[in-house]
Structures are given as structure tokens and as C-alpha cells.
Amino acid sequence: MRRVPAQIAARLPAAAELFADRGLEDTKVEDIAAATGVPKATLYYYFAGKEEILAFLFQDTLQHMADEVAMAVQAPDSAATRLTAVVDAQLRVMADQPAVCQALVGNLGRAGRIPEIATAITDAYYTPVQQLLDEGVRDGSLRPTEDPTTTAMVLFGAVTISALSYLATDRPLSPESLSPSILAVVLEGLRSSADQAI
């Protein structure tokens, strides 16, 4: 994949719309050319095919997510507070780029075969969140977990799937209303304090 010039990169989000609502399969390369205004020959000059266009869009969105998450993690608050900021950040990025996120999740299979994507998710999310979980144990704001890797995946999955179900059904995704519901579960847990623990 050659370095993609900015004027072209700027037009690609139109392709994400197509991927999101018809799927990668039912989107012809000619359709992408028509929707973005970038001619087919030019697309092939820069990308090996549709999935590389998709991968390019993912990288971009994941970079946003990495930035937002990094900013949330570096704030001067308690780890618990920063964790809520991480959840908000993920929701904000998803609300911002609904088409790309839908396309991403709807084509995880394809994306999964592009190893950079897996790495990008790890770098953007898992690594910083695991570090945050550690710090939370140290500053006393978070409970220690036996397996921080799994905990990070649980968080990611909780946010991703709930946000996604809004996107998939074309309901508007409002981070402000969704975030408290998710955080209530992952921070306070579902078990009533009256119930005998573990």
C-alpha cells in the first residue's frame, strides 16, 4: 500500500458508508469510485483492493481511538475516573465514525486476516487499559482482577457490542446516555450488596 495522498484519503469515508449499508461484498469497486469521485484505476494504484481500502479506514479510526484513549489515560485523576473517561472516549469515537465502525465490526473476519488491525486494537486499547487497571490497584480506586487481559477484553466488548447494536439498528448513538448504563455495570457490578458475595 503506497502512501495515500490527503486529497484521496479525505474522500474515502464515503466508501465506509457503502460498506456499512450494503456490506463489502455488495459494494463494487466501481461503486466506490463513483461515491468517492476517485477513479477506479487510481484506487488500484493505491490499494490492492477493497479490503485494503477498508483496512486504511480502520487504521485511521483506530488512530483516533488510540489518541482519545491515551488522553483519557494520562489525565491527573484517579484510575477509576480515568476508566470512565476511556469508556466515554471509545463511545465518542464510535459515535463520530459510525459507518467505519459498522463496517469494521461487520467485516471483522476480513479485518482479522489483516494482522495490522489486531495489533492496532491492542496498541490503541488493550495495552493502555491494562496499564490503567494496574494503576487503579496501586492508587486504591480499582479492585485487583486476577486476569487484567480478560478484564480489558470484557470492557472493550461491553462497550463495542452495546454501541454497535445502536448503530446496527440506525438508532442514534448518544454517548452521554449509554455511558452511565455501561459504567454502572462494569464499575459497581450487578450483584446486590445484600447478596452474599463470591
Add this chain to the structure above:
Amino acid sequence: MRRVPAQIAARLPAAAELFADRGLEDTKVEDIAAATGVPKATLYYYFAGKEEILAFLFQDTLQHMADEVAMAVQAPDSAATRLTAVVDAQLRVMADQPAVCQALVGNLGRAGRIPEIATAITDAYYTPVQQLLDEGVRDGSLRPTEDPTTTAMVLFGAVTISALSYLATDRPLSPESLSPSILAVVLEGLRSSADQAI
């Protein structure tokens, strides 16, 4: 889609393997014929195309999940205990049918366009879990949540994504070891009791 005879249905899981490790795209209908031993013409006699074969496999696995979840929900224990059983049930089904689950998640986009799948997930999971959450509030074992719909999605997402990341990386998925880590988060929450709440 005609009623699929049992001898044919029994051979289809071989197709799930192909979908899971090459993706739907890179699996030719002839490959499916070769892998399952069901001739191409016969496949087309019963199914409109590959995605219908995928959909058929999903329905089957989701039916298992519905059964297992229903059983977990109907046990005579406290709602909190039954909720752990639901998580276990989902993990067990996923561990049992890794290829179908990988194919399902890797092709959610396609699947999403097949409305029966969305309905099947709702019936198999969301509806019973929401009911369970209600009962938990009544029997005092679970904390009330402001939005049970979101809570159900959080649970589903937490389990699905963590299980999936094992499947995707070809690590064996062992429900016994994963389940406690997930449950620790969703039942007890991440916030330390020392931290001032909400």
C-alpha cells in the same frame, strides 16, 4: 430455503471450518461441496447461496444457545447464581462450536442483513436475560439497573468478545478459566470498595 434433510445438515459444519479460517469470500461454493461431500447442485437445490448456508449454521448454534440459556434461567437458584449459569452456558456453546461462532462474528455484516439472525439473538439471549435481571431485583440478589436492555448487551458483549479473542488467536477456549474472570467484573464491578462510589 427448503427444509434441509438431516444427512445434509449433518455435513454442513465442515463448511463452517472453511468460513472460519478463510472467510466467506475466499470460500468457493465448490470448496464447500468438496469439504462437505454435498455436490454443488444439491447445495443450490437447498440454499440460495453461501450466506444462506452460513445463516443455517447460525440458526442451529443459536438454537443450542437458546436451549442452554433457557435451562440456566429456569433453575431454582437465586437470580445471581442463574446469571453465572447463563454466562457459563454462552461460553460452553461457543467453545463447542468454535468455527460457527468465528464465522458468525467474522461475518456479522452479512448476518446483519439476514434479519432472522437478529431476532434469533434477541430470543435466545436478550429477552431471557432481561427477565432474569428483573427477577434478580425482586429476589434481592441483583442490583437494579436503569436500563436492563443495555445491561443485557453489556453482558453479551463482554462474554462474546473475550471468548472470541481466544478463538481468533487459536488459543483453546476453556469456559472454566474464562468464566470467573468475566463474572468477577460484571458481578462485583471494578471499583474498589475503598473508592467513594458513583
Add this chain to the structure above:
DNA sequence: CGCAAGGTTAGACTGCTAGTCTAAAACCTC
């Protein structure tokens, strides 16, 4: 200015595969 290097594009072309169709066999069921 003139020219080289590389970006950009139209359009023709190839190859592959999904999906259709036909028609023949095999299998039922009454």
C-alpha cells in the same frame, strides 16, 4: 525552457466464480 520522473486516468481485456439451467438418474409412494 525542456525534459525526466512519477502521479493520474480512461478503457480495453482476462480470468474466475456465482448462480442458472437442463436433463438424466435415483428414489419414493401409492
Add this chain to the structure above:
DNA sequence: GAGGTTTTAGACTAGCAGTCTAACCTTGCG
């Protein structure tokens, strides 16, 4: 054994991904 349905091989079509060519444009440099 007649009349239906299922099963299958194999030929065929249509459409799309991806390649290639050759022209055209831009930019920068001597």
C-alpha cells in the same frame, strides 16, 4: 409402474475483480 420429488453432473451466462496499456498531467530541476 405411474407420477411425484430429490439428487446430481455438466454446460453455460453474466458480472465483477483485478491487470495492463498508453496517454496525459504535474512538478521540479538543470
